[in-house]
Amino acid sequence: MSTPEDTASAVDYETESVGVLVIGAGAAGARAAIELAERGVDDLLVVGKRGHGDAHTTWARGGINGALGTHDPEDDWAIHAADTLNEGHFVNDPAKVETVTRAMPDHLRELDDWGMSFSRTDDGEIDQRYFGAQSFRRTAFAGDHTGESLLDTLVGRAQELEVPYRENLLVTKLAADGDRVYGAVGVDLDTEEPTLIEASEVVLAAGGYAAIYDRHTSRDDENNGDGPALALDAGASLMDTEFVQFHPTGMAVDESDPEWAPWRGRLVTEAVRGEGGRLYNAEGERFMERYSPDQMELDARDVVARAIAQEVREGRGTENDGVYLDISHREADFVQERLPRMYERFQDLGVDLSEEPVEVAPTAHYGMGGVAVDDYGETDVSGLFAVGETMAGVHGANRLGGNSLAETVVYGAVAGERIAARDPEPGTVPAAVRESLVEPHVAGLTTLADSDGEHEPRAVLDDLQNLLWDHAGLLRDGDQLREGLDQLAEVRDAAEEMAVGPLGSRSFEFAVDVGFSLTVAETVMRGALERDESRGAHYRTDATDPDPEWRRNIHYHAADVGVTTTTEPVGEPSETVQTALDEGHELDYHQLE
Incomplete structure (x- = not known):
């Protein structure tokens, strides 16, 4: 299945062909793969840049939302949706919110059937606890290790279905022509070989971008913006990246x-x-x-x-x-x-x-924005999907605690079902894309490796993280953001002069992360500057009130230099969810006292 290839441009890389490539081995990627396998798609491959089962999902501890009504039977999916929209300050995509909240009770029962170690009530039901800004107790949990238990469950189910998995593969670029995706290029961190995986459908489940900040909850080599940056480079658009949850x-x-x-x-x-x-x-x-x-x-x-x-x-x-x-x-x-x-x-x-x-x-902690997708998780690049924290739309201006894990399992399943219906064939990268994109990129990777320069990649990443914390953090203003964009250009210049180790080294990984982080950092600061209001997690000290005219989403598009932006209005909730909003449900904290 895998064959080394010596191209006309004398660039060596390994090639593998599958029907569906899932990039990212956390909950979203695992759930997409499970759905594909259960629907008869066996020509698929899940790749992760770490060992199997070692993904950021394990760091999500508190719980996963779903209106089971274990303690509060008056709760239902529409109230969950209303809480999500309220928390998102009404710039969420209402259709995506409804997709998640409608599906979650069944997904919790499904996880229970698959053996997830939920904490239990005295009656043996899935226990649920209070979480911030939720009207009722709807956060199911496994002690305070819910993400770890969730991923263990999903990996176990994927292994039962014999889902193929390849670990320690760092994806560095998507093979796409702006209209369609054909696969992905990366580096096998074990063998140090450049690798092309051809695929007719690609699912990006590569996490978010909160680690572009100095103080963050992620491990240093995760959530550096891989997924959004890969998608933007491939021709997809990003949305709402200015909304970062602290x-x-x-x-x-x-x-x-x-x-x-x-x-x-x-x-x-x-x-x-x-x-x-x-x-x-x-x-x-x-x-x-x-x-x-x-x-x-x-x-x-x-x-x-x-x-x-x-x-x-x-x-x-x-x-x-x-x-x-x-x-x-x-x-x-x-x-x-x-x-x-x-x-x-x-x-x-x-x-x-x-x-x-x-x-x-x-x-x-979390980027509410990410890749702009349709109701099924597909981007405007045909065949390219984004799910989990890589996608935008569910959370709006601020994420409801417990909704991140919910989004991963729902949209992983939604995307998997959509792709399976297409009966994907093994992928092939057209010769023109190989010559114009794949081979130059592989050559660039080998040039980056072992390159000389005056800056260490880790130090450049540190400077970028400090810049974001100081200029686009919890409290922002226009002057800080403009100054930050000026300083971003200096960090970009430093990134051109890095001393990088060999392919597969930690130094090489950090150099790749710098590129991803720079891309997403620019969208965060440009969006935060353009959105001259305060809404949810985006707080401008020079524009402290929300502006009704800004009930819009900012979309980011790749340009010859940097990014350009457009805005689009937000949709309206369904009648059922609007009724729940009008009822004005609200958490009564003092029940805990």
Whole structure:
């Protein structure tokens, strides 16, 4: 099936041909592959840039949403949709929101049938907890390791179906001509060989872009914008990348302490607050009483994050520029049962979560924007799909906690069903695309490897992350953004002068990540500058109110230099969802007290 090829341009690369290529081995990619296999598509391949089962999904801890009504039988999919639209400040795509919320109860039952280790009620039902800005308890969970359990379940199901998988393959470019996709080019990190995988259908499930920020919840080699950058380069458009969610509770640490420093910004799951955790400033005040007396610590993530930032800015922050998160009023057994991974993490660092508070501060967590897709996850490049955090449309201006995992399983299944209906044949890259795109790109990869320069790729990426944090972070203004775009040009110049290691090395990976991150960073800053209002996670200190005229989506298109933008109006909810919106459901935090 795989044969080495020596092209006319003397560029060597391995070639493999499949019907469907799934890029990304997290929940979205795995679920797409499962759907394809269950519908009889056996000529497919899932590729991941890490080992099998090692994907960012495992870091999603708190839960996965679906209106099962385990504790609150009055909940239903339409109220879930209404909460999602409210949290997204009505720039979500209502049709995509409805697709996710309608499907999730059945998907939770499906995962249960496949053996997912959900936490249970005393009656043996799938348990559900409160999550921020949700009207009812609809977040199903497996302790505080839901993402890990979800991915284990999906990988297990894929293995039962004998889904082919190839690990440690870094995809660097899509083979596309602007109208259609024909496959993807990458580097096998084990063999250091350039590789072309031909495919008639390609699913991008390569994650998001929150790691373009200095303080973030991702591992350093994930969520660097791979998926959106690959799609934009192939001729697809991006949408709403200016909306970046800053989770309220990342770890705030003493960076001079070598034991704690690696944990800077890492997520302290919302489940801690969902189980009753409270936020206090350095003066011992439960400050959310001032910002959100009804929803308190479980208000929308953007509201809580800005409240923490305000406390720190006004001098009421902790030693490490955060606030305290405290769940010590709960019994120790409860904390250890409901939050086992969090308890173990802090126990390893010498802190007993059941007895003392921990320091937290906002951290970049999730990109609500991504690749613009239709109702089935397909882009405007024929045959190219984007699912999971790589796609845009479901979350709008701010994501409802617990909806990320929901989106992955629903749209993975939706895209898989759509592709299977086409009965995909093995892919072939046309000779013209090989000559004009594949071979020059492979030659460029070999030139990049072992190149000399004055800048280390990791250092260039650090500079870019600092730039985004300083100029397009939780609080933004026009002057900062314009200055940031000017500085972005300087980082781009530095990226042209990097000292890079051989193909497959960590240095080479970081050099590739720099390219992806630069692409997406420009769209984030240009969109944030163009959207001169505040909406959800996008907060402009020089335009603090939402503007009704900006109930629009910004689309980003590749240009000869940089990107151009257009805007499009947002659709309207269905009558059923509008009724749920009009009913005005809202979380009653004080049930937790």
